[in-house]
Amino acid sequence: MIKLSVFAGSLVLALMPLLAYAAEPCLPCHQEKSPGAVAQWQGSAHAKAGVGCEKCHGTDHEKMVKGEAKVGMKVCAPCHKKAYEEHRASRHGMGLHSGWGCTRKLPDRKPGECRFCHQEGDEAPRSDVQCARFLKQSPEMGEIGCNYCHSVEDACDSCHSKHMTDLKIVRDPNSCAKCHMGPDHPQWEMWQTSLHGTLNASAGRGTGPDCQSCHMPKGSHNVSIGLTMNSGGVPYPAAKAEPARAEMVNICSGCHAPSFARKELERNDQVRSQSLAILKEAEQVIWDLNDRGLLDPMPADRPPHPLSGPRLVTDSQMLYEDTSHIERLFFKMKKYDYARTVKGAYHQNPAYTHWYGNAELKMDLVDIKSEASRLKERKKGAAPAGVSEQQGAEDELKALKNKFDRGALSEDEYAKEKGKVLEKMR
Amino acid sequence: MIKLSVFAGSLVLALMPLLAYAAEPCLPCHQEKSPGAVAQWQGSAHAKAGVGCEKCHGTDHEKMVKGEAKVGMKVCAPCHKKAYEEHRASRHGMGLHSGWGCTRKLPDRKPGECRFCHQEGDEAPRSDVQCARFLKQSPEMGEIGCNYCHSVEDACDSCHSKHMTDLKIVRDPNSCAKCHMGPDHPQWEMWQTSLHGTLNASAGRGTGPDCQSCHMPKGSHNVSIGLTMNSGGVPYPAAKAEPARAEMVNICSGCHAPSFARKELERNDQVRSQSLAILKEAEQVIWDLNDRGLLDPMPADRPPHPLSGPRLVTDSQMLYEDTSHIERLFFKMKKYDYARTVKGAYHQNPAYTHWYGNAELKMDLVDIKSEASRLKERKKGAAPAGVSEQQGAEDELKALKNKFDRGALSEDEYAKEKGKVLEKMR
Amino acid sequence: MIKLSVFAGSLVLALMPLLAYAAEPCLPCHQEKSPGAVAQWQGSAHAKAGVGCEKCHGTDHEKMVKGEAKVGMKVCAPCHKKAYEEHRASRHGMGLHSGWGCTRKLPDRKPGECRFCHQEGDEAPRSDVQCARFLKQSPEMGEIGCNYCHSVEDACDSCHSKHMTDLKIVRDPNSCAKCHMGPDHPQWEMWQTSLHGTLNASAGRGTGPDCQSCHMPKGSHNVSIGLTMNSGGVPYPAAKAEPARAEMVNICSGCHAPSFARKELERNDQVRSQSLAILKEAEQVIWDLNDRGLLDPMPADRPPHPLSGPRLVTDSQMLYEDTSHIERLFFKMKKYDYARTVKGAYHQNPAYTHWYGNAELKMDLVDIKSEASRLKERKKGAAPAGVSEQQGAEDELKALKNKFDRGALSEDEYAKEKGKVLEKMR
Structure with a gap:
């Protein structure tokens, strides 16, 4: 008797997909109109579990057709x-x-x-x-x-792709590649040619870890475990960074001695703070030009920034269009060079850390300083001979006031700097 | 009797390759001199079908040795x-x-x-x-x-490679990669990291289509089916574009609903025409500088263009050498940035469309405007004080004449613009 | 009796790994602390041959922990x-x-x-x-x-990786990729999309050779066999180049007719010497600016070169930081463009030879000439009107002296050039 009921139960389970199919009112039409989607669903775990079209798409066909029922x-x-x-x-x-x-x-x-x-x-x-x-x-x-x-x-x-549920797709680092690549965050490219990535290609996932191994440990969907900076590359404060670091060391220790992992990561922290300093140096050059009214064009003379209006923006809301040459050089430093250096280091990729990252960062700094020198000389060149000394001092005073107004100089510093200029004018 | 003749026929068929070998006078020598080529041919469908060396290479050995019998x-x-x-x-x-x-x-x-x-x-x-x-x-x-x-x-x-006929080689997207890559048309790179390409890597060709799936449908050797622009990225006129578009939608509809495919492709048409407008804006800046004699060096002061002589060329015959800095920036926009944006969109690759394409297009436009501003100021700087106003107006008139001469101003527009300058001079 | 001793010998051989394990004093602890390394060693040829931890790492545990016993x-x-x-x-x-x-x-x-x-x-x-x-x-x-x-x-x-000895890792071109890639020497990238690399992907190593096929023939660890230039891309003198070329032609002839291989390689030699000439032209422009004191900043006005002090350096010790814009353009030409052109040609990759290489080389030359023109004009612009002719001649004389001092002019040439300037001044 027991045997029989088990058998009957198994039969129901086995037939469930068929029952689901039979009950699926969308199929007759969509086997014609979107055979690919139907076939993928039919091969999916969803179909096997009786999860049919309406369960996900709802019943308002009109909305679906209009693309309003994502x-x-x-x-x-x-x-x-x-x-x-x-x-x-x-x-x-x-x-x-x-x-x-x-x-x-x-x-x-x-x-x-x-x-x-x-x-x-x-x-x-x-x-x-x-x-x-x-x-x-x-x-x-x-x-x-x-x-x-x-x-x-x-x-x-x-x-996860749309109608398939095959985990081999989503466990393949290729599923990460389609977004995590390109000039601003080439994680895919740098992993591929790192020691991890190359061992993955030659000896398999067990020897060379992939994206999922480290960033989705045990299948977690929290991809930010163990990160110690925000998505713009700004380091977390210590209180937030330390537990995150411990998490990452724990992940590394699946293969490496924790002390080795911690040392490597700390080396990369150093690379990060050194690179931030280079970035900061370049940013100062640009703000100084802005204080002196020397950007070409100045923020007031170009289409206003969508959030900040006619003001210089060099933070995470910085634009790469409707800007000046020197700012667009800084955009590249900030979004591309810095990201490649730092992410390159954390992904153990020498070429991304050094050549695609650090070298570009330093070469762009060279170009920024050179452009700044050109812009300053242009100003001097434009002034008629004779008036230039007086004019130079006035410009300097105005630049100092701008610097003070935006909080880059304290009241004391402002007074002192102003004093120096006035001294020279006498 | 019938059976016997069938058997005899089969025997002949089966022996044909051996007969071909026997009859192949080149083999004894070439098994020594080019064993790779011989082995590849021996494994080929050609060898099996009795197509031997002479059939393709002819009999003039001297010509072959000189490389004149390709x-x-x-x-x-x-x-x-x-x-x-x-x-x-x-x-x-x-x-x-x-x-x-x-x-x-x-x-x-x-x-x-x-x-x-x-x-x-x-x-x-x-x-x-x-x-x-x-x-x-x-x-x-x-x-x-x-x-x-x-x-x-x-x-x-x-x-198809030289002596092999194995279709797996030519059906592999790698056979396309060796030409369809690089800064000017990275179709290979953008496909690889698109949704199509990444699914191809993780789930196979049936799920993620490759080059051949879309551009050589049903094995056609007409690789231009369904394209709506020429090889320089210039859109076809509507009469030619519409049937081509219908062909492509038909190819897409092997997997997608035709309405979805058409909408996607039309979105990309928009990206294309927006990108063309950015390109056009930059091109105008350069022609204006040429009208004013401000390119450095001017076309007349550099080695003549091989087809057009000492004239500015910004069309598909544009050079990247023996040119000026600002033109070489435009070359990059035209050949690299525009191609990446547009082909990136049609291949559904966000990073190529936005970062390798659109962002570069806009950053190069920033640099071109900045260089134009520098070149104009240089001219002003060079003029001795006092004569500059008179000189400025004369320059303006000359530039207008050049613009009119090359057909960028109608007679009416020319008269009107000239009037404005003369008004100011009075 | 003999049979028995053979059997006994085999038994010892078969048990050796076990004996080794038993004798391995590090295992109990390290199976806990670095299980990955232990497992890799256990699967290695070393373990099978009884090569244990101490054999490679020594016995000074303190040193190991400090990282001093690599x-x-x-x-x-x-x-x-x-x-x-x-x-x-x-x-x-x-x-x-x-x-x-x-x-x-x-x-x-x-x-x-x-x-x-x-x-x-x-x-x-x-x-x-x-x-x-x-x-x-x-x-x-x-x-x-x-x-x-x-x-x-x-x-x-x-x-070879650390604890594994699996030859499939080290015979995989991926093991080369992690260093031989990036902007300065993208051998990995150019091989992948060359005819060799794409055939390797589609038809296997027998048809499409990989790094090891050509650069480690018969498993040799001398990776420089057959190269005809040093690591900076400077061609070997003929006496050294010719035997190396013969070695490479010998390697190619595993698949190709030697005459074909030699012709291809000689074509690439031409590409190399043509590219060197372009590089040389750019280098002269920079030295001329240095002679005239026009680099911005001049070497004396920036942090001294770590080996050469406050002097211009454009050889293999050239820096990409603390330099001028025009020198950093030349750095890119020298380290990136030239390497891509030449290595691209020798690896039969059209896109690297032409677009990533030759086109960049020529576009950077355009930019260098344009920057030189700007720097010269800047100097002129800065000089007060009236004194500029006299000043120009004096500058010219000083530049000639600098050129002579660094050996770029013979005594005769110097005298002649000086004469011309003095003639004009009269």
Whole structure:
């Protein structure tokens, strides 16, 4: 009797997919219209578990056709709770906030986009994080150039693909490659040619770890475990960095002695702070030119920054367009060179640390200083002979006032510097 | 009886390769001199079908030794008619015309090269397409740097390798990679890290399509099916673009809903026309400097352009050498940045579209405007004080005349602009 | 009786690893502390042959913990004599000498580093080769950015990994990739997309050769066989080049007709000498500016070169930091563009030869000439009107004297050039 009921139970389990198919009203049509998607679903764990079309896509066909019924993360969350929560706690869960920007100011927004910032029916955005670089793009460039990757915040299919559930796809570092590459963060490229990546290619994952080995330990969806800087490369304060470092050392110690791992990581911390200092030096040169009114063009003479208006911006909201030559050199230093040096070091890649990173950082500093010298000389050249000494002192005083106004000089320092100039004029 | 003759027929078929070998007079020598080539041929479908050395190489051994008996496409055509015709109808069939350039003007041409442009014995070339950039190269650089790839026009072994016929070689996207890569058209790189390419790596060709899947559908040798711009990135006119687009949507619809495919492609068309506008803006800056005589050096003061002489060239015949700094910036925009943005979009690669493409396009525009400002100020700086106002107006009038002469101003516009300058002078 | 002793002998052989394990006093502790290393050793040929921890690491545990007991090449040499000698005869055996530089002048050197230049207990270094670029780095950047690769001189585990002996790792071109890549010598990248590399991917190593096929023929550890230029790209003199060329043609002839191989290589020699000429042209422009005192900043006005002090350096000790814009352009030409052109040609990669190489070389020459023109005009602009003609002649005379002093003009040439200037002044 028991045997029989077990058999009957097994039969039901075995037939479940078929039952699911039979009950799936979308199939007849979609086997015609999107055979690829149907076939992928049929081979998926979802089909086997009886999770059909409506479960994820809902029933409002009109909305689907209009592209307003995207299968966001909240659709997956009820069944995949742990992954959902880990994801949201990680930097991936911030994807849109760092890249999407506020859509309010752009005309022609597509329906459905609003939900990224607004609760349905709520005019006030849930978050006011905006991205100046996104705001400068056309809707089309914003879509393929920004949101293709940054929508990872709300889209499991960023990594998992749409209708397949095969874990070999998402456990392959290639699934990370399609976003984590390029001039601004070539993690894919630097891993591939690191000792880890090359051993991965020659001797397999057990010997050469991949992205997932270190950044998704034990399958965690919190990809930010063990990181000690924010996504802009700014180091965490010690109180936040230390426990994160301990986590990473723990991950490394799957293969390495913890003392070795800690020493390596600390060496890379040094590379990071040295590189930040180079960046800072360049940034000062630009602010000094701004104080002296020598940027060409000056912020007031170009289209206003989408968030800060007609002011110099060199922080994480810095633009690479509608700017001056020297600022665009600094943009490259900040977004490309610094990232390659630091990420190159943490990924143990000599060529990225030194040549794609450090050498570019220092060569761009050379170019920035040279351009600054040119801009200063231009000013001098433009002044009629005779008046130039008097003019020079006045310019100096104005630059000092600007420096004081933006808080780069204390009241004491300002007084002292002003004194020096006045002394010389006498 | 029937059975016996079938058997006899099979026997002949089975022995044919052996017979071919036996009849192959080149083997005894070449098994010694080029064992690799012999072994590859022996493993090929050609050997099995009894296609021996002479069939492709002819019998004039002296010519072969001198390198004058290359196995061009016409040798393969009689047996591979469909492939030959598809190839000739495609952009591959134009390979030499776009890259080879006319060899008449170069000294020391090698015998055999003539046939690319001339029918044997005919002095007039079949085509007058020339490539200025090719004409500037040394014969050696022209050979490895240009013709290695552009000889695809006339050489099946560009893709098929020389003595092997194994289709796995030519169906591998690697066979495309060796030409379709690099700063000017990194299709290989952008595919590899696109969703298509990464799925190809993790889940195979059925899930992630490769070059051949989309550009050689059903094994067609017409690689230009479905393209809507020429090889320089200039969009086709609507009448030519629309049927091509329909072809591409049809290819996409092997996996995607046609409406989705069309929408994606149309988004990328927008990216293309926006990028063209940025390019155009930069080009105008350069022509304006040319009108004002401010390029450094001016076209008249440098080695003449091989096709256009001492004139500014910014079209597809633009050079990257013997030019000015600002023009070489524009060359990068046109050949590298624009190509990466547009091809990046059509290949669904966010990093190529945005960072390797769009961001570079906009940063180079910043640099071009900055250099233009520098060149204009230099001129002003050079003029002795007092005469500068009068001089400025005269320069302006001359620039307007140049603009009018090259057709960038209508007669009416010219008169109006001239009027404004004269008004100011009064 | 004989049979029995053979059996007994086999038994001993078979048990040896077990005996080795039993005798391995480090295991109990290290199975806990570094399980990865232990497992790799257990699977290695070393374990099978009874080569245990102490054999390589010694017995001074304190030293090991401090990182002062690195397993250098001399530890491996007694057993791997042939490989050791071949390695030392090759460019790999010079790794540290070309990249490490002298550590004497740097503070805070770590114990153990000294041995790279000094015999133990000997104050005089074995070699005085130093690297100016290394001397400019922080100890941390020097470690990951320089020595990670250059320590190949003394470290078999650069390629062989630490505890594994699996030859599939070291026969995989990936083991070369981790150093032979990047902007300055992208051999890995150019091989991958060459005909050789793409055939390797599609048809295997037998058809498409890899790094080891050509540069480590028959497993030789002399990786410099057949090279005809030094590591800076300077061609060997004929007497040294010719036998090396014969070696390489011999390697090629495993697949190609020797006459074909030689012709190809000679074509690439031409590309090399043409590219050297372009480099030389740019170098002259910079030395001329230096003679005229027009570099910005001049060598005397910047931190002194670590080896040459306040003097212009454009040879292999050239820096990319603390220099002028125009010199840093030349650094790129020399280290990146030239290397890509020449190595691209020898690796049969059209895109590296032409676009990443030759085109960059020529575009950087354009930029260098343009910057030189700007620097000269700046000087003129700065001179007060009226005195400029007299001043110009004096500058010219001073530049000629500098040129003569550095040996770029013979006494006769100097006299003649001086005469011309004086003639004009009259």
